[in-house]
Amino acid sequence: MEEDEGAGASRWALVLGASSGTGAAIAEAVARRPGLDVFGVHRGRYPDSGARMEQSVRGAGRRAVLWQADASTPEAAEAGVEALRREAGPRSVKLFVHSIAGASVGHFLAAGEDRLHARRIRRTFDTMAHSFIYWAQALVAADMLAPEARLLGLQNPLDVTHLHNTGLISASKAALEMYVQHLAMELGPLGHRVNLLKFATVMTPALRHVYSPEALARLEAAHTRMHPAGRMCTVEEVARFVSVLVGDDAAWFNGATIDFTGGMTLRLMDLVLNP
Template sequence: MVLGVSAGSGAAIARALAKDPGLDIFGVHRGRHPDSAGAVARDLGALGRKLHFRIGEAGTAESARAGAEEVLLVAGARQVKVLVHSIANASVGSLVTRGVTQLTPRQIEKTFSSMAHSFVYWVQELAARDLLAPSARLIALTNPVVGSLCPGLGVIAASKAALEVYVRQLAIELGPLGHRVNLVNFGLVDTRAGSVGFPSEAWEQAKARAAAVTPARRLCTVEEVGRLVSVLTGDAAEWFNGATIDFTGGMTQSLLGIVLNASGMDSNQGR
């Protein structure tokens, strides 16, 4: 099950899980990238895997409840081997700075609901309906922004910090049942979601600077993120639990802050 499956990291993870360990995919997306979602469907079909799309919001308690009911109808009990939270639905803006767009309470609440709270909502609903398979792997995604001071990204950083706490708490509660809950922290990736808030020229500069401060001198790819998630579903990764897994390729949080601050982040933009 992949929340945010139509593009970017979510799409790459769906492809990777369909290939190895060979899972059918229940994917949720908002329908904003039909061409990309169609490509995911074709690729999974070529691998011989089943795909069920639920088109709609995934970042609220109500959507989690309705989605879990749909999973029960489509797949039945104890069929969710992997849950991946890859929702990108946040607002960019200042908290108090004058002269730029300030975030409203509604934008802050939406960001926290989509980027953090919804992971809990989906786990709650899946568990309540006995939908989690034995030794299920529950995986959320974050990035080094959570530890950086970047203009316009304060509420995203705060929501990702909350997500990290949720992962540890869920690991404590679900560990005795045999489930594993982890957080993957990967570096800057070149996706549409990642570029929101940057003017096009500034986004190119941010990518170049991020590559320059990464030991391999390049950005992480979404395909690499997908392969890591595949690894985390296997027996060799069973002892990972409650962990924030560093997959930044050596890019430190402080360096990313320098990269983004130097790249002309536009606090007036949001998503």
């Protein structure tokens, strides 16, 4: 690949939500392959796993910078991209991954605490969907995208199989999917690629936050029965696949929702009829 004049000396991954779970695993994986430096954004609630991620990235010989902010606002996106530009220089972001988790669960018509009222709806959409656009806009405005950059949102299977209290998550992810498709059209002519990676349940702090240990055990047992492979997917498997998506051979994916669920929902009817 030709080096673009004025491009930063190294290539960086900008990972929103790099201190934990999927984002941390992706940061570690892309530092190893293809060898990206990492600028991670988080709010500081996971200092231990954030430090482990930094250590792992540096162990791979790459630079790691953790930047602390609530990433869900346009102001944070502009300030974060400015901080990254000072560190990395222009046209240095090869990969942008949106891996923040901050959604409300509940019911639209419930009374009391379970109700998904307007403030929770706005907050969930800001975090899970709109922030993808804010960061993409800031990256383009600051001329930060490297040649053939990849922008990646993350999706779950709750678009095809619904859990009773996750309507707001599904709705915000549906918005994210449309943002991905439209950005793919806007950035495609410039050589960049924008996709959504859909993967099945993996054990991360986000899940542990939502479910009790007993519910998590039931969840794992159910997934083991559901998956044709007879086990849950791991966060490392998802992360290694992102290393593949950064590669030149994956350059034709654009505006795609890439199904990495391992066939998780294929046997649902079978399991209902033959429990």
